[in-house]
Amino acid sequence: MTDYLQAVFAMLGPKEERLSDPAAWLRLEEEVGRALPADYKQIVDAYAPVQINGHLYLHHPASEWFNLAEHIRSTSATWAESAWESYVTEPEDDPRVFCNLPQLSFGTAEGLIPLASTDQGGQVFAATQVHGTSAGVVVQGSEGDWAGHAMTFAEWLYRYLVGEEMIGWDSAVFYPGSVLLEYLPTEPNQRTWETYGPERGM
Secondary structure, three states: OOOHHHHHHHHHOOOOOOOOOHHHHHHHHHHHOOOOOHHHHHHHHHHOOEEEOOOEEEOEOOOOOOEHHHHHHHHHHHHHOOOHHHHOOOHHHOHHHHOOOOOOOEOOOOOEEEEEEEOOOOEEEEEOOEOOEOOEEEEEOOOOOEEEEOOOHHHHHHHHHOOOOOOOOOOOOOOOOOOEEEEOOOOOOOOOEEEEOOOOOO
16 A cells, blocks of 8 residues: 655655744644644645645745745635636536535635645645545646545645646646756745756656
8 A cells, every 4th residue: 555645755855844833733723623634734844835846836834925824814715705616517526515515615624725726727625525535635627627536635646746637627747757846935035946856767
């Protein structure tokens, strides 16, 4: 059985751990009303704030810039006011159905918590239930389509990095070679810098 968290660390390479701060996570989790996925927090603490392979953004709750708490607040407010239902065409692409929710909310203890985003319009959420499992990942792709993945965030990220269709319809893109990490500034007067993970043999 694959240990997806370790597989992600192996692909991304040495951990930067610029902002590891348990108190920041506690404040954030008190604000949203539930614990965020443990594997997600480990990945964020290891690398964020970061842009991965030129598209996927991860924020950090202890960062002044690219702050995760602010990302969750602003993204949740935007989605709460959006016409997200207009993209639902069948029960299988309705997040209320595959998350077993009577109504959909964002940034709440029972609802979807924004975890990551892409510069192509994709959004990644944590859900308390997906397809009958106790937790999972929900995405809305750049075309507006919804999908639920009954898996951990680490498994979702691993599959995303190896080129599977994980961020909506027709989203599969494989970048061969090492994973590109663009480390984002955490405060003023810092610069962005790029590095690559280990050779993957892909």
